[in-house]
Amino acid sequence: xxxxSAFCLALLLLPLSVPVLAGPAAGPACFAPAALAARPGExxxxxxxxxxxxxxxxxxxxxxxxxxxxxxxxxxxxxxAGQKLVALTFDLCEASGEISGYDGAIVDxxxxxxxxxxxxxxxxxxxxxxxxxxxxxxxxxxxxGNHTWSHANLTVRTGDAMRRQVDDADIALALxxxxxxARGCMLPSASAQGTGGGALFRFPYGSCSAESxxxxxxxxxxxxxxxxxxxxxxxxxxxxxAEDMLRGIRPGSIVLMHANGRxxxxxxxxxxxxxxxxxxxxxxxxxxxxxxxxRPVIADTCYSLKPGDTRVYDDAARGGKxxxxxx
Numbered sequence: 001x002x003x004x005s006a007f008c009l010a011l012l013l014l015p016l017s018v019p020v021l022a023g024p025a026a027g028p029a030c031f032a033p034a035a036l037a038a039r040p041g042e043x044x045x046x047x048x049x050x051x052x053x054x055x056x057x058x059x060x061x062x063x064x065x066x067x068x069x070x071x072x073x074x075x076x077x078x079x080x081a082g083q084k085l086v087a088l089t090f091d092l093c094e095a096s097g098e099i100s101g102y103d104g105a106i107v108d109x110x111x112x113x114x115x116x117x118x119x120x121x122x123x124x125x126x127x128x129x130x131x132x133x134x135x136x137x138x139x140x141x142x143x144x145g146n147h148t149w150s151h152a153n154l155t156v157r158t159g160d161a162m163r164r165q166v167d168d169a170d171i172a173l174a175l176x177x178x179x180x181x182a183r184g185c186m187l188p189s190a191s192a193q194g195t196g197g198g199a200l201f202r203f204p205y206g207s208c209s210a211e212s213x214x215x216x217x218x219x220x221x222x223x224x225x226x227x228x229x230x231x232x233x234x235x236x237x238x239x240x241x242a243e244d245m246l247r248g249i250r251p252g253s254i255v256l257m258h259a260n261g262r263x264x265x266x267x268x269x270x271x272x273x274x275x276x277x278x279x280x281x282x283x284x285x286x287x288x289x290x291x292x293x294x295r296p297v298i299a300d301t302c303y304s305l306k307p308g309d310t311r312v313y314d315d316a317a318r319g320g321k322x323x324x325x326x327x
Contacts, residue, residue: 063220101261
């Protein structure tokens with residue numbers, strides 16, 4: 001199979017993406033503006049009480065394996081000369097012992113500015129934040145991807161436990177899509193995709209083993225990493241964070257941020273970053289749009305910014321500890 005044919009096949013598996021030059025949007029039309037708007041305190045991360053979060057009895061969507069030309073971890077995209085696209089991505093992770101947040105100020109600003117974005121959602125987050133998950137899924141400006149069920153480290157998690165982290169998040173994504181369709185919110189062309197948003201995948205902590213990377217690709221997911229790390233879980237401050245991202249971003253970059261209450265000053269940083277990028281001639285794309293516009297740069301393993309830099313998270317997971325990513 002040629003590289004171009006492989007790209008075409010993979011893109012058929014991606015959730016619907018909006019045109020790159022999307023204008024300002026108010027969000028999905030089937031939700032009232034007041035329902036979409038950020039609510040104070042919604043971003044706060046809280047301990048979880050009660051029993052396990054249960055999924056409905058349904059199978060994960062079945063997708064063909066990723067073509068050979070797209071296997072591995074996708075870090076950025078090489079674009080034709082003159083194209084200045086960047087993909088802003090936001091993780092919505094939630095670990096087993098917590099209910100993480102929803103940073104509505106980020107989403108409100110992206111909608112107000114008509115900025116396309118990709119959200120990598122944990123399956124447990126989608127069940128804990130069903131209404132917000134429906135809103136993001138229904139919004140044609142955004143794209144949804146799989147970020148495991150409960151932010152497990154898939155370098156350490158193996159076998160069926162590893163596979164369930166991937167599959168259960170796919171089921172949660174499919175459930176959100178099904179509920180949105182039932183409300184009449186989904187565009188017909190998006191509904192026809194039927195992938196449950198599971199064709200894009202991001203490894204927690206940016207860490208993978210050969211086993212987990214193979215399973216992700218074998219189950220039809222493109223493994224999406226990043227080449228620009230916002231560092232937003234750290235207390236960098238909005239100005240410093242925006243300046244760091246501006247120094248790192250180049251055409252075809254994939255930028256990592258968080259919208260689950262773990263990002264510090266992310267919404268404020270975006271208000272500096274987005275106008276500055278537009279002044280430099282950049283346009284904003286979902287990951288799917290970015291892949292369609294060029295040739296992905298693929299590594300055969302996973303890492304944040306350099307090979308081996310996720311070992312601290314792997315060692316912590318093996319010791320039964322959970323530490324927040326520095327990214």
